Amino acid sequence: xxxxxxxxxxxxxxxxxxxxxxxxxxxxxxxxxxxxxxxxxxxxxxxxxxxxxxxxxxxxxxxxxxxxxxxxxxxxxxxxxxxxxxxxxxxxxxxxxxxxxxxxxxxxxxxxxxxxxxxxxxxxxxxxxxxxxxxxxxxxxxxxxxxxxxxxxxxxxxxxxxxxxxxxxxxxxxxxxxxxxxxxxxxxxxxxxxxxxxxxxxxxxxxxxxxxxxxxxxxxxxxxxxxxxxxxxxxxxxxxxxxxxxxxxxxxxxxxxxxxxxxxxxxxxxxxxxxxxxxxxxxxxxxxxxxxxxxxxxxxxxxxxxxxxxxxxxxxxxxxxxxxxxxxxxxxxxxxxxxxxxxxxxxxxxxxxxxxxxxxxxxxxxxxxxxxxxxxxxxxxxxxxxxxxxxxxxxxxxxxxxxxxxxxxxxxxxxxxxxxxxxxxxxxxxxxxxxxxxxxxxxxxxxxxxxxxxxxxxxxxxxxxxxxxxxxxxxxxxxxxxxxxxxxxxxxxxxx
Numbered sequence: 001x002x003x004x005x006x007x008x009x010x011x012x013x014x015x016x017x018x019x020x021x022x023x024x025x026x027x028x029x030x031x032x033x034x035x036x037x038x039x040x041x042x043x044x045x046x047x048x049x050x051x052x053x054x055x056x057x058x059x060x061x062x063x064x065x066x067x068x069x070x071x072x073x074x075x076x077x078x079x080x081x082x083x084x085x086x087x088x089x090x091x092x093x094x095x096x097x098x099x100x101x102x103x104x105x106x107x108x109x110x111x112x113x114x115x116x117x118x119x120x121x122x123x124x125x126x127x128x129x130x131x132x133x134x135x136x137x138x139x140x141x142x143x144x145x146x147x148x149x150x151x152x153x154x155x156x157x158x159x160x161x162x163x164x165x166x167x168x169x170x171x172x173x174x175x176x177x178x179x180x181x182x183x184x185x186x187x188x189x190x191x192x193x194x195x196x197x198x199x200x201x202x203x204x205x206x207x208x209x210x211x212x213x214x215x216x217x218x219x220x221x222x223x224x225x226x227x228x229x230x231x232x233x234x235x236x237x238x239x240x241x242x243x244x245x246x247x248x249x250x251x252x253x254x255x256x257x258x259x260x261x262x263x264x265x266x267x268x269x270x271x272x273x274x275x276x277x278x279x280x281x282x283x284x285x286x287x288x289x290x291x292x293x294x295x296x297x298x299x300x301x302x303x304x305x306x307x308x309x310x311x312x313x314x315x316x317x318x319x320x321x322x323x324x325x326x327x328x329x330x331x332x333x334x335x336x337x338x339x340x341x342x343x344x345x346x347x348x349x350x351x352x353x354x355x356x357x358x359x360x361x362x363x364x365x366x367x368x369x370x371x372x373x374x375x376x377x378x379x380x381x382x383x384x385x386x387x388x389x390x391x392x393x394x395x396x397x398x399x400x401x402x403x404x405x406x407x408x409x410x411x412x413x414x415x416x417x418x419x420x421x422x423x424x425x426x427x428x429x430x431x432x433x434x435x436x437x438x439x440x441x442x443x444x445x446x447x448x449x450x451x452x453x454x455x456x457x458x459x460x461x462x463x464x465x466x467x468x469x470x471x472x473x474x475x476x477x478x479x480x481x482x483x484x485x486x487x488x489x490x491x492x493x494x495x496x
Contacts, residue, residue, distance in 0.1 A: 046187075049240050053189055054201050056242045057116075059142045059172040061235055063193045064126055064163075066111040066134035114192035114235030115139070115163065116244060118274065120170040122147075124163040125274055126234030127249055127265075128154045131161050139165050142199060153277040156435055157285075158219050159249055160270055161234075162277040174236060176274075177243025179266035182206050182222065190226040190248055190262070192235025202227035211263060212345060213250060213447075220345050221263040222246045228262030237264040246270075252419060272353055285352040286377035289320020290327060292344045310334040310365070311344050325375040328366065335363035336375075351377060405473075405493065406437025407444065409461040420447055420484045427451040427482065428464035438473070442493050444481070451488075452480035 113130030117123070124139060131137050137149035147165035154161040186206045194200050204226030211221040224237060228248050237246035246264030253259045276283045292311045313331040316322050333341055337360040341347045354360055359374045408431045417423055427449040433440045450458060453467035454477065471477045476494035483489060 049187075050189065050201075050203060053238055053240060053242045054191070057174055057189070057191055057236060057238050057244075058199050058201070060117045060174040061142060061191050061193075061199060062115045062117060062124055063140040063198070064113045064115050064124075064130055064234060065138040065140065066113075066131055067136040067138075068109040068111075068133055069135045112193065112196055112231050113233045114231065114248070116234075116236040116247075117171050117173045118176060118244070120173045122165040122167050122171055123274075123278065124149075124165065125247060125270060126161050126163065127247065128156050128159045128161045130234045131163070132156075137163060139163060141171070153281055155273050155277060155283045158265065158269060158273050158283070160247065160265060160273045160277075162274055174238075174244045175242070176267045176271045177239055177241065177245045179222065179245045179268045182209065182239070182245055182266075184209060187240050188224055188226055188245065189238045190224065190228050190232060190235065190264075191238060192228075192232035192248060194227075194229035194231040196231055200232075207261075210343070210345070213263060219265050219269055220349070221249065222266055224262050224264060225260050226262060227258045228264075229258050232262075243267075244270075253421070269349070284356070285380040286354045286356050287320070287380040288322040288327070288351055288375060288377065289317045290322045291315040291317070292333070292347060294343050295332070310341055311347055321375055321378050325362075325373050327362075327364070327373060327375075330366075332365040333362055334365060334370075336360065337362075352380070405439040405444075406434030407439045408432040409450075409464050411460050412449065420449070422449055422482065425449060425451065425482055426457075426459045428458050428461045430481075438493060438495065442491050443489075444479075444491060444493075445483075447484050448489075449482040450479055451482055454478055 111130065111134065113126060115124045115126035115130070118125050131149075131152055131154065134152075137152055138146055139149055140146045145167075147167065149163040150166050151164040152161060153163075184206055188204060188206055190202045190204070192200060204224050206222060207225045208223030209220070211223045213219075213221055222237065222245070224246075226237070228251050232248045233250075235248045236244040237248055239245045245267045247267070247270050248262065248264050250263045251258060252261040252263070273283055291314045293314045295310060295312050310332045313322075313327055313329055313333065316327050316329060333347060335341060336347060336350045337354060339346075339350045341350070354377050356377060356379060359376050362373050362375055364371050364373060409428045410431045412422060412425075412427060412429045416429055417425075430444060430446055430448045430450065433444055433446055450464055452458065453464065453471065456467045458464045458467050468477070473493060473495045476492050479491045479493065481489050481491055
């Protein structure tokens, strides 16, 4: 759609002013002309770099189309036109549902995303959320050829997935670069299929690093101002050397479209996850068994250290690698396996990717004295840090019903409101969801805002917990939630 404020092309009457402006612009003498000629040459050089990278990477970028078959519900809660909650605050959500559904059945769904070939034998890297729940995954190459994915391996915690297609010839493949070398201000290109527009390239810079998103439990994201829109998910973020430095994943937007802030999973994490998925079919992470906190400026001043150096051990869980190694509450971890530690997420990444069963040295400070401890990392238990531990906050005794759901709640902060687009709304924020428990199976995700439990409005985590105490999962519990994409949803939680 054209902008109504565009300027018309000048006719005969507009020629003289343009010529005059050109004369004025270049009247500064030969030195100015030389400078401007140099600037033009630099711009053309950058343009050639963009062109070369695009030509190299575009053949490796694929379109991913997914189909999910109709799903049958266990109850009649989705019957079209039936008001399940007459006289309740939810009444307006029922009665005008889309006609044509068969009773107790949701329609088939289709999805669209992008991916990048990383092995000539047909291995493709994309996002987990692109293929999540799909019954059929169709891959379309840049030349229009289509293949059904023969194998799909996923890792929800990093939001990454690996597909395999069976081609009768070697495919063009991209190279995963070293995302740790990226600096803020570096040029990058985002390539994919936004809004089903084939092979679109947008340019921008790395505008931030180590960003934490509520939906990314196991990743520090790269931030870029290269345009990323629906359909770009799973496509590559590429540097000027033609290397994939990130996998485009998410946007921060109040409108659902590009607003200048996009996020990508760093290539180094993608590389590690991909190798595990290809070799083992799943991702095996190591863990220490501690709860750690960032050392902020006031704490650093009290400890006599610079902020950003080390993390504080807030709790050591029993019968874990950390407990066996003798780590204690209030220890400050400075290094792990020769890696300097600056924040909790960084330590988590170092630990998760360490070799299982191999002793690693951690440099700590205890009571002001430097020490070293040997830690043997063990495989991360599936639910560690979720249903088994996150509800041990003594300030909030969580009801058994909430424990059964497998969710972690928090109060909505100003930062959450700005990041998730919840201005003007009140509720309890869902911080984490156990992927194997009831809430996740019902479609609850981190970053959602719970505004009502049945007929009762909630404005905080404590109010949510109180409202859930007398609810029964056998009878079913209805939640009204708001999602970061700007929509409201009704979710029914019920034990099968």
